[in-house]
Every structure is written in C-alpha cells, then in structure tokens.
Amino acid sequence: MPRVKINLLNMFRIKLGKKYVEYEGNTVRDIISKFVEEHKEDINPKLIDNGLLREENIILLNGRDIKYLNQYDTKLKKGDKIHLSIPLGGG
Numbered sequence: 001m002p003r004v005k006i007n008l009l010n011m012f013r014i015k016l017g018k019k020y021v022e023y024e025g026n027t028v029r030d031i032i033s034k035f036v037e038e039h040k041e042d043i044n045p046k047l048i049d050n051g052l053l054r055e056e057n058i059i060l061l062n063g064r065d066i067k068y069l070n071q072y073d074t075k076l077k078k079g080d081k082i083h084l085s086i087p088l089g090g091g
Contacts, residue, residue, distance in 0.1 A: 001024040001025060001026055002024065002025070002026070002077055003022055003023070004023060004024070004076055004080050004081070005021075005022050005081050005082070006082045007019065008020055010085055011086050012086070016042055026075060027076060028066055028071070028072050028076065029052065031082060032052055032053055032059065035084075036048055036052060036053060052072060055067070056087060057084070057087070058086065060084075060085075061081075
C-alpha cells in the first residue's frame with residue numbers, strides 16, 4: 001500500500017494545526033476515510049457524508065480534481081499527493 005501525503009489547506013490546516021498528514025491506502029477512498037475517522041471531531045460535520053468528505057470539498061490528486069478522475073475509487077501509487085480544501089467565495 002502506498003503512503004500518501006494529504007496537504008491541508010485553509011480551514012483544514014487551521015482546525016487541525018498541521019500542514020499535512022500521511023496515511024497508507026490503495027485508493028483515495030482509503031486515505032480520505034482514514035483522515036475523516038481520525039479527525040472527525042475537528043471537522044465541521046456539514047463537510048462529512050457517510051464517513052467521507054462531501055463532494056463540495058476540493059480534493060486534488062497530483063493537482064487534478066478527483067471529480068475528473070475516478071473520484072473516490074481513484075487508485076494511488078507511491079509518491080502521489082493529495083491537496084484538501086474547502087470551496088472559498090468572496091466578492
């Protein structure tokens with residue numbers, strides 16, 4: 001199983017007080033479910049659905065949104081990096 005780094009951005013970084021976390025897993029689902037399980041007390045419950053992050057969150061695998069890959073079933077390999085963010089708005 002590859003070890004994958006999740007780079008935490010904006011509110012995830014602020015809430016957890018970390019720049020990144022690492023987990024082992026074969027798919028994005030494996031990694032994100034471990035992340036949610038470990039940090040569910042620190043994450044706004046509105047961002048979680050069935051043990052995963054809701055699709056409104058931004059999950060990038062090597063700079064590409066998983067919505068345009070195989071979503072949570074995207075396979076991982078050694079050296080992959082995930083960036084995790086919430087959508088931001090302003091004006």
